[in-house]
Structures are given as C-alpha cells and as structure tokens.
Amino acid sequence: MSLDEQRALVALACRVAAARRLVDGILGHLSLRVDDERLLIRCRSDTDTGVAFTRPADIRLIRFDGSAGAAGELDGYRVPNELPIHAETLLANPEYRAVAHLHPPAVVAADLTGITIRPIYGAYDIPGAWLARGGVPVYERAVLIRNSRLGKEMVAAMRGRPVVILRGHGITSAAASVQQAVLQAISVDALARMALTIVSADGALRDIADRDWDDLPDLGSGFTEAAWRHEVARVQPPGDDAERVAR
Numbered sequence: 100m101s102l103d104e105q106r107a108l109v110a111l112a113c114r115v116a117a118a119r120r121l122v123d124g125i126l127g128h129l130s131l132r133v134d135d136e137r138l139l140i141r142c143r144s145d146t147d148t149g150v151a152f153t154r155p156a157d158i159r160l161i162r163f164d165g166s167a168g169a170a171g172e173l174d175g176y177r178v179p180n181e182l183p184i185h186a187e188t189l190l191a192n193p194e195y196r197a198v199a200h201l202h203p204p205a206v207v208a209a210d211l212t213g214i215t216i217r218p219i220y221g222a223y224d225i226p227g228a229w230l231a232r233g234g235v236p237v238y239e240r241a242v243l244i245r246n247s248r249l250g251k252e253m254v255a256a257m258r259g260r261p262v263v264i265l266r267g268h269g270i271t272s273a274a275a276s277v278q279q280a281v282l283q284a285i286s287v288d289a290l291a292r293m294a295l296t297i298v299s300a301d302g303a304l305r306d307i308a309d310r311d312w313d314d315l316p317d318l319g320s321g322f323t324e325a326a327w328r329h330e331v332a333r334v335q336p337p338g339d340d341a342e343r344v345a346r
C-alpha cells in the first residue's frame with residue numbers, strides 16, 4: 100500500500116470511529132506504523148473540523164519523537180498532545196502496527212459505574228466475547244497522556260492486552276491493522292452499552308457458561324473484512340451503487 104493509500108485508510112478509520120460515536124468533536128486520533136522510525140498519525144490544523152470530517156491530508160508522517168517524518172509533513176499541522184499514547188504502545192510491541200485512541204462515552208460511563216468488561220454474551224459478537232474473556236484492563240488515571248512517562252504507565256496497565264480503558268478519559272486499542280484497532284474498539288463499546296443496559300434494568304452481569312466457548316469459533320478474515328466493509332459503507336454514501344442502478 101502506498102503512503103497516500105495508507106493516509107486515506109487512517110482518515111477513513113477516523114470517520115468510521117466517529118460514525119460509531121466512539122469519538123465526539125475534535126478529540127481522539129488514530130495512527131499507523133510505517134517503518135521502524137516513523138508513523139502516520141491524525142494531526143490538527145487551523146482548518147480542522149473534527150474527527151468525523153478527517154481528510155487524508157490530516158494524516159501526517161512523523162517520527163516517534165514527534166518531529167516531521169519527511170520534509171513539509173508538519174507544515175501547517177500539529178501532532179496531538181497525546182502522541183505518547185501511540186509512540187509508547189507501538190514501541191512496546193512490534194506486532195502492533197495501528198493504535199486508536201478514542202473517547203467512547205459508553206465505555207467511560209460503564210467503567211465509572213464500576214462495571215468490568217466481561218464476556219456477558221457469546222454469539223451476539225464472537226470477536227467481542229473473546230476480547231472480553233481475555234480481559235480489558237483499566238488504567239486508573241484520568242490524566243492527559245502527554246509525555247512518555249505517562250505513556251509507559253498506560254502501556255504497563257495494558258498488561259499485554261490489545262485494549263485498555265483509560266478511567267474518566269477513553270480507550271486505547273492496538274492491533275496489527277487500522278481496521279482491527281477500530282473493530283476492537285467497536286466491540287468494547289458494544290459490550291459496555293450492553294452492560295449498562297442490563298445494569299439499568301436492575302439485571303446482573305454474568306459471564307457466559309464455560310462450556311459455550313467451544314462453539315464460539317474464530318470466524319476468520321472473511322468475517323473481519325465483511326465487518327469492515329459495513330463500517331466503510333456507513334460513512335460513505337452508496338454513490339457507486341446508485342450510478343450502477345441508473346445505468
């Protein structure tokens with residue numbers, strides 16, 4: 100994939116996250132590792148109109164220390180204050196290529212309610228169920244993660260898991276692809292919403308039965324690709340289809 104195609108993918112993923120209400124307004128950002136020294140990250144500019152309207156040009160190539168990754172990359176753009184979230188997560192695990200830092204209100208609310216993300220359902224969302232079974236830890240500080248010390252503290256709180264809840268703040272989701280990082284975030288948001296609904300109805304949160312895990316199979320890459328196609332369709336008007344029908 101060319102650098103510009105990767106910029107377009109990260110921008111699209113920002114719009115997908117916003118469409119799923121995982122971010123609101125201007126806060127939250129995604130990144131993609133390009134090589135050992137550089138990453139693409141959603142930057143800010145004086146014409147920024149929010150995460151939901153992220154353009155490929157908003158995705159800039161930088162070094163892990165926040166300096167420009169090539170000539171002109173930061174002309175008119177600023178790296179987010181919370182770059183250390185991305186830098187420390189990617190530097191800590193070579194298998195991670197993408198990081199989504201988002202502020203999903205339902206996940207923040209569930210954590211503040213005292214809810215721990217657990218596998219309360221199964222086939223409703225199999226990838227989400229497995230993610231919950233492995234654990235979604237919490238970084239208990241509500242601070243702006245604006246230096247490498249705090250970034251490392253957050254990474255330690257992840258305890259090797261792909262998603263961490265940042266108390267009173269949001270989440271960090273890390274994966275081998277941008278698509279996976281966002282799909283994981285969508286799954287954690289769905290788990291949090293369901294848990295809040297159950298608690299609001301005076302229900303109790305219970306893990307699914309142990310014997311059910313054998314019949315909750317990995318649905319494979321085709322399922323992941325279909326899930327992503329759906330997310331993309333939600334943010335892009337079906338113009339191509341309309342044209343085809345018109346012809």
Ligand SMILES: [Zn+2]
Pocket residue numbers: 126127181200201202268269
């Ligand atoms: Zn944040």
